[in-house]
Amino acid sequence: MQSFCFLHTSDLHLGRKGREEDVWKQWQKICEIALNRQPEVLLIAGDVFDNGDPSPTLKEEFCNSLKALIAKGISVLIIPGNHDVKKGDALKGIEKTGAKVFTNYQVFCISDIAFHLFPFCSQWTGQDLVKMKQKVKAKFEVGVCHASYVALPEIFADLGDSQAIHIPLTQEDIITLGFDYFALGHYHNAKHWQVGNTQCVYPGSIEPLSFKEKEKRYIFLVECNEALKITPIPIGCQRSYEEIVLQIDSQGVDALWPKIEELSLRLGPCFLRLTLRGIVETVRCQNWQSQVSAFLDKKQIKVIWQDETVDLNWIERDTLAKQFLEICRQRARKSPDKDYWRRVFYRGISLLRQCKDAYKKR
Numbered sequence: 338m339q340s341f342c343f344l345h346t347s348d349l350h351l352g353r354k355g356r357e358e359d360v361w362k363q364w365q366k367i368c369e370i371a372l373n374r375q376p377e378v379l380l381i382a383g384d385v386f387d388n389g390d391p392s393p394t395l396k397e398e399f400c401n402s403l404k405a406l407i408a409k410g411i412s413v414l415i416i417p418g419n420h421d422v423k424k425g426d427a428l429k430g431i432e433k434t435g436a437k438v439f440t441n442y443q444v445f446c447i448s449d450i451a452f453h454l455f456p457f458c459s460q461w462t463g464q465d466l467v468k469m470k471q472k473v474k475a476k477f478e479v480g481v482c483h484a485s486y487v488a489l490p491e492i493f494a495d496l497g498d499s500q501a502i503h504i505p506l507t508q509e510d511i512i513t514l515g516f517d518y519f520a521l522g523h524y525h526n527a528k529h530w531q532v533g534n535t536q537c538v539y540p541g542s543i544e545p546l547s548f549k550e551k552e553k554r555y556i557f558l559v560e561c562n563e564a565l566k567i568t569p570i571p572i573g574c575q576r577s578y579e580e581i582v583l584q585i586d587s588q589g590v591d592a593l594w595p596k597i598e599e600l601s602l603r604l605g606p607c608f609l610r611l612t613l614r615g616i617v618e619t620v621r622c623q624n625w626q627s628q629v630s631a632f633l634d635k636k637q638i639k640v641i642w643q644d645e646t647v648d649l650n651w652i653e654r655d656t657l658a659k660q661f662l663e664i665c666r667q668r669a670r671k672s673p674d675k676d677y678w679r680r681v682f683y684r685g686i687s688l689l690r691q692c693k694d695a696y697k698k699r
């Protein structure tokens with residue numbers, strides 16, 4: 338058998354509101370990599386569009402990019418994901434480009450490699466895939482599915498949080514299916530692991546789309562010789578998601594400016610969640626926050642504030658809070674670990690504040 342190779346990507350989310358250009362630029366990178374590497378097959382494991390009802394212009398541009406790949410002899414195999422079928426059928430009409438879109442289970446064989454393509458159905462579980470799978474003779478068998486591997490805690494927790502556990506797959510399902518490579522889509526961070534003899538891969542979304550997607554972005558190259566050789570190719574990103582905690586000390590918020598300036602130089606275009614902790618005079622702090630937002634916005638850094646500060650005036654007015662502050666101060670004075678007592682104070686005072694607020698609401 339001659340050497341055969343394919344590229345595996347998923348979760349393009351083209352047309353994502355507010356991120357249209359970013360995801361499109363990432364898709365352009367994918368196309369460039371495909372044109373340079375000339376794989377036999379490009380696999381897209383679901384969520385091509387963010388919305389089941391993409392604009393006709395976007396769809397046409399996507400079709401044009403597919404035609405360019407197909408013209409170079411690359412077979413493009415696409416399965417729908419949950420986002421493609423959210424509002425109608427986003428992938429309708431894509432086939433006219435020559436790309437293959439699988440809305441029914443099908444085995445696609447090309448030079449001794451069998452691709453088992455499963456469409457998306459929110460009612461299915463891994464057991465349905467097991468029942469559906471046809472026996473074929475091939476050197477390598479590749480499964481393609483937009484599914485949720487539930488045996489890795491981080492994947493289970495992430496998809497569970499978003500109430501997006503579709504087509505749950507267990508270790509046992511994967512062993513029974515017995516693929517050599519399982520090309521998955523749906524989970525948005527890149528992941529490569531092995532179950533039995535199956536190499537399982539989530540390539541992740543092509544562009545970070547939330548604070549849960551802080552890891553690096555890749556497309557996976559799979560070379561099929563005597564064994565499978567799997568290489569993640571980094572694709573960078575347009576905008577990352579960053580999180581930083583800012584601690585206000587006795588000098589107040591203005592003392593944090595050097596830190597803000599350092600961030601503006603170090604970070605590229607990104608979404609930045611700034612968690613603010615410490616004791617402040619709220620009104621003064623809000624002014625400062627809007628100044629920081631405006632300053633960083635000029636550097637294409639979009640700030641999302643997470644305000645965990647405690648208002649100084651409140652502590653002064655609240656007997657219990659004031660006593661707690663005094664106790665922490667005394668202990669800190671005697672302790673070699675001042676930072677420990679600072680943390681105890683902030684944690685305690687925030688809890689106290691939350692309790693009071695909850696009590697007021699009743």
Ligand SMILES: [Mn+2]
Pocket residue numbers: 348384418420523524525
């Ligand atoms: Mn997705």
